[in-house]
Amino acid sequence: MNDKNIIICRCEDVTLADVLEYLNKGMTNIEDLKRQLRIGMGPCQGQTCQELLQREIARFLGVPIEQVKTQKTRPLAGGVKLKDIARGSKDE
Amino acid sequence: MNKNIVIIGAGISGCSIAYQLAKKGVKDILVIDKGYLTNGATGRCGAGVRQQWGTKANCILAKMSIDFFEHAQKELDYHDDIEFKQEGYLILSSSKEEDETFRKNVALQNELGIPSRVVNIEEALKIVPHLNPKAFTSATFCQTDGHLNPFKMTEAFYLAAQKKGVEFHFFEEVTSIDVKNHQIQAVHTSKGVYETHIVVNAAGGFSKEIGDMVGIDIPVYSEKHEILVTEPIEKMQGPMVMSFTQNIYCQQVPHGSFLMGRTTPNQPHGHDISSSWQFLDEMSKTVTRIMPKIGELRVIRQWGGSYNVSPDRQPILSDCEQLSGFYIACGFSGHGFMFSPMTGILMSELILKQPTSVDINDYLMSRFQANQPTDFEKSVV
Numbered sequence: 001m002n003d004k005n006i007i008i009c010r011c012e013d014v015t016l017a018d019v020l021e022y023l024n025k026g027m028t029n030i031e032d033l034k035r036q037l038r039i040g041m042g043p044c045q046g047q048t049c050q051e052l053l054q055r056e057i058a059r060f061l062g063v064p065i066e067q068v069k070t071q072k073t074r075p076l077a078g079g080v081k082l083k084d085i086a087r088g089s090k091d092e
Numbered sequence: 093m094n095k096n097i098v099i100i101g102a103g104i105s106g107c108s109i110a111y112q113l114a115k116k117g118v119k120d121i122l123v124i125d126k127g128y129l130t131n132g133a134t135g136r137c138g139a140g141v142r143q144q145w146g147t148k149a150n151c152i153l154a155k156m157s158i159d160f161f162e163h164a165q166k167e168l169d170y171h172d173d174i175e176f177k178q179e180g181y182l183i184l185s186s187s188k189e190e191d192e193t194f195r196k197n198v199a200l201q202n203e204l205g206i207p208s209r210v211v212n213i214e215e216a217l218k219i220v221p222h223l224n225p226k227a228f229t230s231a232t233f234c235q236t237d238g239h240l241n242p243f244k245m246t247e248a249f250y251l252a253a254q255k256k257g258v259e260f261h262f263f264e265e266v267t268s269i270d271v272k273n274h275q276i277q278a279v280h281t282s283k284g285v286y287e288t289h290i291v292v293n294a295a296g297g298f299s300k301e302i303g304d305m306v307g308i309d310i311p312v313y314s315e316k317h318e319i320l321v322t323e324p325i326e327k328m329q330g331p332m333v334m335s336f337t338q339n340i341y342c343q344q345v346p347h348g349s350f351l352m353g354r355t356t357p358n359q360p361h362g363h364d365i366s367s368s369w370q371f372l373d374e375m376s377k378t379v380t381r382i383m384p385k386i387g388e389l390r391v392i393r394q395w396g397g398s399y400n401v402s403p404d405r406q407p408i409l410s411d412c413e414q415l416s417g418f419y420i421a422c423g424f425s426g427h428g429f430m431f432s433p434m435t436g437i438l439m440s441e442l443i444l445k446q447p448t449s450v451d452i453n454d455y456l457m458s459r460f461q462a463n464q465p466t467d468f469e470k471s472v473v
Binding site: 027029031032035036038041042043045074075076079080081082083085086089 | 375389
């Protein structure tokens with residue numbers, strides 16, 4: 001299968017070809033790839049693509065997957081509407 | 093290992109300085125960062141570029157930087173898109189006092205060639221229809237302000253500098269700097285030692301600590317500022333909407349998501365950049381008051397970053413009287429990203445002892461030693 005047709009991050013439409021392009025440029029850590037490709041920045045916050053990406057990096061570098069650091073986890077755990085937060089904090 | 097110049101910090105400032113020096117033919121430049129590319133303030137900023145400032149010094153840097161961004165894609169021969177979008181900044185005024193300040197600001201900006209103007213509520217609603225007309229009294233608008241992608245812009249400088257021979261070391265931390273006979277001798281890092289007589293401190297939030305390594309007291313501190321981002325939607329807002337008194341900036345980036353930030357008052361100085369629920373609460377209340385429609389959007393993520401704040405909230409672009417060979421680019425007070433082209437140009441001119449493109453006195457660190465007060469920048473969120 002063509003690498004351009006293999007989607008790694010489905011929130012942001014990042015393909016395996018995109019990932020390999022940046023790995024070949026020398027950007028081999030998840031924080032760099034996230035910022036340049038938006039991988040893991042979508043609504044699921046990397047919950048789907050993170051492990052796939054780790055595996056690709058591990059394969060590329062020839063290291064065990066445990067040595068590939070995951071991205072920093074940021075709040076919120078799930079999407080919440082701004083107006084619900086605004087209303088919630090007014091009611092307190 | 094011998095190096096002509098060691099630049100500390102691979103944020104937008106360090107990358108821009110490296111590029112300009114290499115463009116002028118300097119060899120053996122090394123840029124060192126303790127993390128990845130853009131891991132400091134650059135990669136955490138609000139992605140806005142504006143020229144609507146309250147001090148002459150900031151206006152000049154901003155205007156000339158926008159001129160650079162307009163042809164940056166071409167000059168840096170960047171393969172990707174820097175996402176430069178000139179759809180303006182709309183700055184809301186909420187009081188008579190602010191009205192008056194803004195009128196003065198616009199007069200100053202126009203004098204310096206910045207095409208800003210005062211607009212009334214009706215005109216503002218034409219520019220951003222979903223504004224709550226009760227949330228402001230008037231506004232100023234500058235069409236040539238706008239958006240720029242910090243990750244892409246930094247990568248563009250980084251790749252262009254690399255192409256010209258600049259060496260970059262990531263995940264390597266500077267631990268000490270040797271000084272002998274009032275001259276820099278070497279930079280020690282977690283991975284090695286580099287002999288050099290020129291060090292450029294572009295360490296952003298940690299620039300004070302770098303100054304301390306050579307006994308130079310730089311009058312800056314770091315302070316946490318927070319941002320959140322929503323899910324992406326179809327385009328509905330062109331300009332950045334901003335208010336200093338209501339404490340908000342909010343724009344829709346080309347990707348479709350809304351990015352918004354505000355200052356948390358009474359922050360302790362330091363390097364904490366953790367996310368807080370207080371920010372999320374206040375941000376939600378502020379944005380739903382000013383632009384109720386945006387309340388429908390889901391928050392995806394929030395994060396924090398450092399402002400490196402100077403006494404007059406204008407940058408320090410300087411050599412160092414007490415230590416020759418030590419150069420300082422810090423104290424951007426939250427705006428290092430948008431001034432970065434001029435940071436590169438002016439620092440390279442200082443280092444190479446060339447005449448500077450603009451009067452450098454307003455940016456030198458020595459301005460704080462003089463007895464007359466400097467212009468204080470009020471237009472900061």
